[in-house]
Amino acid sequence: QVQLVESGGGLVQAGGSLSLSCTASSFIFRVSILGWYRQAPGKQRELVATITSGGSITYADSVKGRFTISRDNTKNTVSLQMNGLKPEDTAIYYCTSKYSTTNWGQGTQVTVTS
Secondary structure (H helix, E strand, O other), X not given: OOOEEEEXXXXXXXXXXXXXXXXXXXXXXXXXXXXXXXXXXXXXXXXXXXXXXXXXXXXXXXXXXXXXXXXXXXXXXXXXXXXXXXXXXXXXXXXXXXXXXXXXXOOEEEEEEO
């Protein structure tokens, strides 16, 4: 099982930026599909972005042009750069790593004030 640890959440005003990072404990991370999901209060968890081992990227329509996902296989990390943040981006953000199974991090809170 891959252990994932997120960092970088916090409180920011609308229009601001935050960068999230996730570090994995296993080399399997390097051949996994990595992703970020989020869950806002009272809402279902939703996909934010994914990146494959080959570098193919997908984004939710709601974050396209504002968020950037990237991975560094030499450091076993996946990052999410979030620019132009909106109050509706407020959620707990989770890092995921999918190979034969999907592993989840513990989550990090992102709060955007208007």
